[in-house]
Amino acid sequence: MAFQGDVSEHVRAMEVGLGSEGSVVEVRRGGIVPGCDGIVLPGGESTTIARHLARTGVGDEVAAAAMAGVPIMATCAGLIVISKEIVEETRFLPLGLLDVRVTRNAFGSQRESFEADLEVAGFDSPYRGVFIRAPAIVGWGAGVEPLAMIEEVAVAARQENLLGLAFHPELTADLRFHEVFLEMI
Ligand code: GLN
DSSP: OOSSSSHHHHHHHHHHHHTTSOOOOOOOSTTSGGGOSOEEEOSSOHHHHHHHHHHHSHHHHHHHHHHTTOOEEEETHHHHHHEEEESSOOSSOOOOOEEEEEETTTTOGGGSEEEEEEOOTTOSSOEEEEEESOOEEEEEOTTOEEEEEETTEEEEEEETTEEEESSOGGGSSOOHHHHHHHHHO
């Protein structure tokens, strides 16, 4: 999804992960998502991204793809957009795909941006997450596996074909989450 946010960083990281085995398409209008094998919703500003998704009909296409089993990696604002429930009042409705409850800007103003070494399920060494005004997953349904925690909140979670990350995997050279996503595809 290339409406807003850190799109070019995601494109670059995914191109490195893909090598010659696929290509990245920047989506800014309807009609493209139905032909995609995987979907990335980047970080940025969730209100803006959600507004574009609704305006163009791409949000409905993403929801249909998710229901059909197409893998989705949603990071930071993207995680907020695909969540089932947002704790705060917002000017948009989330897509309701990932069965989680998120709170926006969860780590407070003094820590709006920080890095943290995360213990991630399935990784054999810590993963350094870059958090920028990050959301947190404060509740999740039975079908959701939390993959990494900071204290009592989850910052990475998977539900079948949906991968939600509170941090920015496209801003580090460690592409293990991209590899997980490409494996899902
Ligand atoms: N706090 C932002 C929002 O609510 C998300 C921040 C980010 O994506 N880096 O949209």
